[in-house]
Amino acid sequence: MHLRFKKEWELPESAVTPESYYRKRREFLKTVGLGVAGWAFGGSSLFAATGGFPTKLNPNYPPGDLKVTPYEFITSYNNFYEFGLEKDEPKVNANKGWKSEPWTVEIAGEVRNPMKIDVNDLIAKVGGIEQRVYRHRCVEAWSMVVPWDGFPLAKLVALADPKAEAKFLRMTTFFDPKNVPGQRTDALDWPYVEGLRLDEANHELAFIATGIYGEPIPNQNGAPLRLVVPWKYGFKGVKSIVKFEFTTRQPRNTWNVMAPREYGFYANVNPTVAHPRWSQATERVIGAGFRAVRQDTLMFNGYEKQVAGLYAGLDLRKNY
Amino acid sequence: MPDSTSARITDAAPAAREVRGTSGPPVAGWLERIVRSKAVAVTALVLPGLWPAWPIVNQDPSVLADPGEYLLHHLGFVACVLLAVVLTFTPLRVLFPRWRAAVALNRHRRLVGVTVFVYAALHFVMYLIYEGGFGKLASDIGKPFILSGTVALGILFALTITSVDRAVRALGARRWKHLHRLVYLGAALAAYHQIDASKVFPLQVVWIFGPMLVLQGARIVKRFVRSDPAPPPRVPQIGSPKT
Numbered sequence: 001m002h003l004r005f006k007k008e009w010e011l012p013e014s015a016v017t018p019e020s021y022y023r024k025r026r027e028f029l030k031t032v033g034l035g036v037a038g039w040a041f042g043g044s045s046l047f048a049a050t051g052g053f054p055t056k057l058n059p060n061y062p063p064g065d066l067k068v069t070p071y072e073f074i075t076s077y078n079n080f081y082e083f084g085l086e087k088d089e090p091k092v093n094a095n096k097g098w099k100s101e102p103w104t105v106e107i108a109g110e111v112r113n114p115m116k117i118d119v120n121d122l123i124a125k126v127g128g129i130e131q132r133v134y135r136h137r138c139v140e141a142w143s144m145v146v147p148w149d150g151f152p153l154a155k156l157v158a159l160a161d162p163k164a165e166a167k168f169l170r171m172t173t174f175f176d177p178k179n180v181p182g183q184r185t186d187a188l189d190w191p192y193v194e195g196l197r198l199d200e201a202n203h204e205l206a207f208i209a210t211g212i213y214g215e216p217i218p219n220q221n222g223a224p225l226r227l228v229v230p231w232k233y234g235f236k237g238v239k240s241i242v243k244f245e246f247t248t249r250q251p252r253n254t255w256n257v258m259a260p261r262e263y264g265f266y267a268n269v270n271p272t273v274a275h276p277r278w279s280q281a282t283e284r285v286i287g288a289g290f291r292a293v294r295q296d297t298l299m300f301n302g303y304e305k306q307v308a309g310l311y312a313g314l315d316l317r318k319n320y
Numbered sequence: 321m322p323d324s325t326s327a328r329i330t331d332a333a334p335a336a337r338e339v340r341g342t343s344g345p346p347v348a349g350w351l352e353r354i355v356r357s358k359a360v361a362v363t364a365l366v367l368p369g370l371w372p373a374w375p376i377v378n379q380d381p382s383v384l385a386d387p388g389e390y391l392l393h394h395l396g397f398v399a400c401v402l403l404a405v406v407l408t409f410t411p412l413r414v415l416f417p418r419w420r421a422a423v424a425l426n427r428h429r430r431l432v433g434v435t436v437f438v439y440a441a442l443h444f445v446m447y448l449i450y451e452g453g454f455g456k457l458a459s460d461i462g463k464p465f466i467l468s469g470t471v472a473l474g475i476l477f478a479l480t481i482t483s484v485d486r487a488v489r490a491l492g493a494r495r496w497k498h499l500h501r502l503v504y505l506g507a508a509l510a511a512y513h514q515i516d517a518s519k520v521f522p523l524q525v526v527w528i529f530g531p532m533l534v535l536q537g538a539r540i541v542k543r544f545v546r547s548d549p550a551p552p553p554r555v556p557q558i559g560s561p562k563t
Contacts, residue, residue, distance in 0.1 A: 087386075255519075
């Protein structure tokens with residue numbers, strides 16, 4: 001059974017009046033530079049995302065003081081080794097005939113409700129999508145702020161209905177070497193695998209993205225489903241997921257297999273634990289141009305208040 | 321890498337002069353004329369530095385997302401490529417002594433070597449500006465990634481300030497030669513630095529440094545299989561016209 005306690009920063013449902021929400025939405029649109037486009041859409045929905053699902057900003061995760069990264073940078077500066085090792089390559093190579101629809105997702109392992117399901121049916125089953133503005137911190141010491149559209153991972157967990165033995169969630173990217181150049185090389189151990197502890201997967205911040213800026217998520221960002229765990233380094237955010245498997249043992253995540261000394265299972269953003277080759281104390285802000293902008297990296301990427309409790313008693317230096 | 325053949329000549333210009341006098345027709349071929357040209361050499365060395373203007377003018381979002389990082393990596397990349405290239409000059413001349421273009425190439429050895437340092441130094445300045453200055457360097461110097469790059473730069477600096485004729489004279493030929501063999505250590509460190517900069521092994525390191533390694537290997541082999549005894553090492557000629 002999964003109990004959900006309200007956090008002190010959460011607003012009760014009743015506090016969200018239509019009018020105040022409307023104002024927030026206008027603010028948000030202005031912030032992200034889509035103000036004009038926003039006028040075209042009435043009511044509570046912004047844009048269509050994957051499969052035509054309407055999305056709206058979840059008022060618990062507004063941009064606030066964050067400077068949202070422009071859309072073109074989020075979608076042109078990508079680490080997606082399936083489509084090339086350079087940042088500019090995924091945008092080109094992921095849009096050369098590789099198809100992210102139709103897309104079937106498998107839910108398997110220690111669950112009462114295993115299934116193979118079309119991605120749009122899955123989104124309908126979890127109740128549609130919403131928008132959240134999250135910080136994104138790469139292990140390479142750069143960061144963005146991304147307005148993701150999608151649904152909480154906890155909803156998928158609830159749908160799968162894990163058995164008591166299920167302790168971890170293992171997520172796997174597609175494997176399609178015929179259409180995907182990177183998977184014909186041995187740069188990584190394909191297919192890409194990531195994992196979370198079940199309590200991490202059930203945390204309210206853990207999110208499955210299906211869109212960015214209200215648009216369906218582009219192939220190079222991990223269409224049609226990608227994991228977003230904003231308190232962890234970006235490589236935990238496994239892209240283009242085909243399988244969610246509930247396991248009793250801790251999954252072996254790809255980067256941990258590749259270089260165990262450099263990448264752990266947890267990969268929590270932590271400015272006090274350096275990567276063996278570089279410091280993690282600061283980060284370059286994507287889109288800041290030539291102004292030498294480096295900002296301090298925050299513990300758990302600024303989500304310490306929300307997630308620190310997950311790791312009480314855990315040695316974060318050892319469990320990097 | 322002791323090698324009596326290269327010990328004969330430490331400066332590029334005399335190399336060209338000596339061999340020109342002993343072999344080949346007096347009229348230079350088209351390739352040799354291009355390779356000999358100072359203007360061509362300077363253009364080839366400056367163009368890679370101007371290359372980043374292209375994506376910036378074109379507003380390439382992949383580059384504009386993090387232009388400082390792009391410049392940092394580009395400058396380091398150019399330094400590595402030119403270092404590998406300049407280290408093919410002597411092996412090419414030793415392996416193909418009658419190929420006049422290879423001989424002509426060695427006129428530019430000092431120029432290319434100094435250019436390597438310039439690009440490496442710009443790469444370092446970019447690091448200081450963009451990654452957090454000397455404080456960051458001091459805190460990260462223990463990491464092999466940062467240490468290898470810093471030591472390689474130090475070696476290039478030492479070789480650059482001793483590349484003027486006066487320094488050759490002051491050091492004496494033998495000591496100068498021993499000092500400048502450090503370039504091989506510098507190249508090894510640069511290759512390591514480049515490998516360590518990536519999360520997975522970057523194949524480009526193979527095509528940057530691979531040909532140079534093959535040529536250097538062939539040069540060593542040639543020296544050992546040569547039937548005639550090696551001539552005694554000669555003192556490098558100094559005060560020669562600058563290339």
